[in-house]
Amino acid sequence: MQQLLAWWLFTIRGWKIEGRFHFELPKSVIIVAPHTHSFDFFVGLGIRKKMHFEFVHFLGKSELFWPPLSWFLRYLGAYPVDRHQQHNMVDQVVAIFKKKERFHLALSPEGTRKKVTKLRTGFYHIAKNAQVPIVMVGLDFPGRRVVFAAPFFVSEDEKADKYKIVQFFKDFKGYVPNLGITEDLED
DSSP: OOOHHHHHIIIOOOEEEEEEEOOOOEEEEEEEOOOSHHHHHHHHHHHHHTTOOOTOOOOGGGGGGTTTHHHHHHHHEEEEEEESSSSOOHHHHHHHHHHHHSSSEOOOOOSSSOSSSSOOHHHHHHHHHHOOEEEEEEEEEETTTEEOOOOOOOOOOOOHHHHHHHHHTTTTOEEEEEEEOOOOGGG
């Protein structure tokens, strides 16, 4: 399935990769945006295959992890997280990073497909607490591009880091263009 998606996306639809992923990184939080439609998941699977990103994981709510769906989700790289317990999700994910010698996690900084007025902070605190770099990946649907930015470690200035993130993503248009990240998120 992933091979077919990659072929369709990059050969038939004409998508291109710009920038590069730093494969030498043992760990990272990969933030992919804009996330505006369910179709983004399938685009992600195509990118995952094209880039040989079998080592990149994503999070799924634990309620989805029942047989046989759990096997399929794990095969795709999903990790279950419990969103209903008193456990902090950031701490759950940081614990995974600490257990693994090599671990890359892809997340949406918006945390939803809906229009948001500010970015979620979970990805940021995961990267900070796990002491791993953030890699920004922009999806440009009109231009049919997947754009990789250079990795960066979060600083002590969270506001400046978020400004940098918004500046990178603000010009990318998702599947539903009016739901993307805009400049008004900078505050």
